[in-house]
Amino acid sequence: MRRILNFIDGDYRDSARHFDDINPATGEKVAIVSEAGEADVADAVAAARAAMNGPWGDSTVEDRAALLHKVADGVIARLDDFVAAEMADTGKPLMPTKMGEIPRAAEQFRTFAEVGRMTPLESFETRLPDGGRAMNVAERTPKGVVAAICPWNLPFILMTWKVAPALICGNAVVVKPSEETPATAALLGEVMKAAGIPKGVYNVVHGFGPGSAGAFLTAHPDVDAITFTGETRTGEAIMKAAAVGIRDISLELGGKNAGILFADCDFEAAIRTEAMAAFFNCGQICLGNERLYVERAIYDRTVEAMTKAAKSFAPGDPMDKATRLGPLSSHGHRDKVLGYFKAARDAGAEVHAGGVIPDMPAPFDGGAWVEPTVWTGLAQKSVPVQEEVFGPVTHIMPFDDADEAIALANDSPYGLAGTIWTKDMSRAHHVASRRRVGALWVNSWMIRDLRTPFGGMKASGIGREGGAASLHFYSEIRNICTRL
Ligand code: NAD
């Protein structure tokens, strides 16, 4: 059986305890994972600190940029290995993994190499009352040892999105991948080593949250900053851990995103895109929409078209190039999603598509599959309309004017993202400016330029990452004022 080990101080290391890695497409065990104990986590943090105290701590941004380009090359050279590892952990379909996710993760290293090299800092000349002058120059220094706690939905993209900017800013990292998806973070250790990243700069510890590697890492007093992507409730626990010792924190949390469709929109494009926003990655994408508010004149057409689109996202063999829908990430997560399917039925939802487990042929009959699901008729305040399902599901509701649509879309504890469909650009801008979310797409979804800032309002998080915003989180800015 394949083994997935911790990567500490430049070498792979087993530990006393282990857990199983399951492929959710089949339910089969694909690997045995080393669960880092408290001492392993302490070793990883110590290795990161030692790296910061060594030549890495004095490296230039140009040196680091050159290394990050080599890491990107190394990932692409082993594309098939990364694709196989990610698919075995998640059950994702081949094509989006091979053409999209893994190359995009490699691209993070190139983008942040250039963002880091090219982003200037401010300088100000200050005129003094005596006629003298002073020059203020800002300088970027690393935060130090960064803990990166990662989720399972886009494991390699969301992990490299933290590691690449952390490294370009000169930090050393200890990554704790999700227990559901440990493989690509572990494999990246080989690429880091081959690229010449010094030992201790990139470390990986495997395990769970409370009482395991995640909690050991966030509680470790020698961690300077914690970056977390995952559920809002976990974010609360991590924020408490970060409070001890006043460590910096970045939180990318849950969402309950909404799309708003006006009657004048390009209907075909809206439906094609909103179907992706609801069902892509089996709905396990933080930026996906689980609510659609539709101007009454096109409401019936929208329900019909989204139902048809849901049925076209048929689950299938992930290795088949035509497959667009994989399973949910685990049986545990499926139990949660099925709980929302039941809650929606109990609350009187009309189920136009899905809401059930599909019949899958062997070997997929043991997998964590669900059918893409379309609901209508739920109250705005009902649990399935308020809480994040994180599955392939959308609830469609009519509205009569823009103010009502904005109020309904904003009626959520979350504030991550949303979409607006209209040909009236003035209206689009007006609605976008009044949405309480961190990312808006007009007549589109998921155009994500890695240079742009990204993050949520309200319960969707604290801080922004992406492009120069990442540099702010992963570095300390020091102002040096010199009287001339
Ligand atoms: P999760 O919160 O269950 O787990 C995320 C990570 O935190 C895992 O590595 C887990 O082991 C670790 N963890 C759990 N408890 C911990 C603790 N007490 N201390 C330290 N570490 C702990 O999230 P998930 O289920 O893996 O991911 C799905 C969630 O992530 C969804 O809510 C989704 O919206 C959110 N998400 C948000 C974004 C974003 O950018 N805003 C992106 C992707 C996913």
Ligand code: 6OH
């Ligand atoms: C959240 O689950 C996923 C976010 C992914 C991106 O923003 C991206 O740019 O790939």
